[in-house]
Amino acid sequence: MSSLNFENLKALAERFVSQLLQKNYDRAASQFDDQMKTAFPESELKKSWQRLTLPAGDLIQMGVLQTAEMEGHRIVSVRCQFELAAIDVQLVFNSQGQISGLSLIPSKTEYHPPAYVDTSTFREVEVTIGKGKWAVPGTLTIPNNSSDNTEPFPGVVLVHGSGPNDRDETIGPNKIFRDLVWGLASKGIGVLRYDKRTLKHASEFTEDIVSKMTVKEEVIEDALLAVNLMRETPEIDSSRVFVLGHSLGASVAPRIGEQDTDLAGLIIMAGTIRPLEDTILEQFTYLYSLAGSMTDEQKATLESLKVKVARVKDPELSEGVPSKELPLGISATYFLDLRSHPTKEILKNLSLPMLILQGGRDYQVSPTQDFQVWEDELKSRKNVSFHIFPSLNHLFIEGKGKSTPQEYGVEGHVSEEVIEDISQWLKKFE
Structure with missing residues (x-):
């Protein structure tokens, strides 16, 4: 040997x-x-x-x-x-x-439902969002009728964060959306979740398609189709259909509300309101600083990233700029689309009721630079509510100390306080 x-x-x-x-x-x-x-x-x-x-x-x-x-x-x-x-x-x-x-x-990681879930109070139906090439599978969760819980129920459509997420928004052993769905359904709320187009049709996303893709194709189109499907569900009150977005889904939720003015409201969970390139740079800086001092390689990576961020901010940025010259290899088309739809501007003309939720330990979306801006922009509106949860991370799971990517690999659940907050807010619309 x-x-x-x-x-x-x-x-x-x-x-x-x-x-x-x-x-x-x-x-x-x-x-x-x-x-x-x-x-x-x-x-x-x-x-x-x-x-x-x-x-x-x-x-x-x-x-x-x-x-x-x-x-x-x-x-x-x-x-x-x-x-x-x-x-x-x-x-x-x-x-x-x-x-x-x-x-x-x-x-495979087995899912263990949190204590606040009662699976006897709802049923699930498999559905398809959209038609043709980009149709995606989903699950519609409908509460059961009881003496104190009768249809039509309010309906919530869940919109994922970035990346090829499944319908449960699985991250390591955690299933953020399944926690939300089963927790809300246990309280008499119908919920629709679905696999992202970029997951279900991953092999169809050629380099050419990706270079021309924006959040419209990645997120918004399927979210609007899901809202329509939810409205057509007999057990759901079509006048009480809401969109709940998490992370990227929360950031573009105002655009979804802008395009579907019949929505009853928006629930924003950890939504960035600043330019994407700024949050990318901030995340890398945070992660590299966790060990105390940065390595020479990390310092070089950050300097390179700063150059790429500056390229995105260049007023002369065009779709012809190669993605390798931009943060995370994201296409210029994607960044230009986000630039042309600034969330702050959309909010000025959006009168929908909103619930803005934020984890205090979130390093991906800043409690001060993002949540604070939502609050500053919308605090004068009586139909907008805000709640920050000091001990929760980006996944709305409880923890202590500085949040790290490693904690996403540890099994946890969306805080019951978040489920309660959302369900209480939805009750205002009965």
Whole structure:
């Protein structure tokens, strides 16, 4: 047996997975032994990895899960926790420290409903939002009739954050939207949630389509179709249909309200009101500062990001600017669309009732620079309510200390206080 111990092999395993995450498939495949290079060539490695990870969203954390020794083979499992799924990379090492076996295993996380949910009080129906090429599957949750809970019920349509979210807005072991849906349905509120177009039709989003995509195609079109479907549901009061947006969904909710003036109101959960490029820079600065001092590489990344942010703000920005010159590789078309629909301007002509909710520990949407602006813009309106929850993070899950991406990988639930706040606000419209 090789002099390589498990600490050496763990480092090799993490290096291999890091190379996959960085799309350095040739370097990753170079660690295979001769048999693996034949059985699992670089092209096949790339295809297998992308098939599993493209629909999984952004990486939250990565680390060695376990090690084992069987019949002279040393096995190291590395777990990659993405927003929508966990994937275990199981590596078998030979005596020379080469990879002689590889398994990519999607890991399912069981959902445990929070205590405030009573599943006997509602039923769920599978539905389809829209028609044709971009139709997406969804779930309509309808409360059951009882002596004190009779239809027609108010209806809420949930609109996701950024990325290829599923209908539960799964992030690690957490299902934010399922918490909201089942919590609200337990209180007599109908809710509609659905898979995002960018998840259901991930393979259809070619580089050309992505380069021309805006939040209209990513979010707004399906949200408007979902609202119409909700209105047509017999058990739902068509005059009491609301949109609840989280993160990006909250940021563009005013645009949805602008386009559908028959909505009963908007619920804004962690919505940015500043330019997207500013929040991206702020997030990276925060994350890099968590360890105390930044590395030279992190400082260089931030400087590069500042240049890209300045490029977005350039009045001469055009759709022809390559996405690699802009933050997170987002297209100029996307940024230009957001620039031409500033939320502050939309709010000036939007008279819809609104409930604005914010977690006090949220590092993705600032309690001071975002929530405070919503409040400043709308505090004079009697039909707008505000609530900040000091101990909640961006997912509206309770925690302590500085919020980090790692806590998204720990199972939790949307605070019952949030469910109660929303349901009490909706009761005003009975």
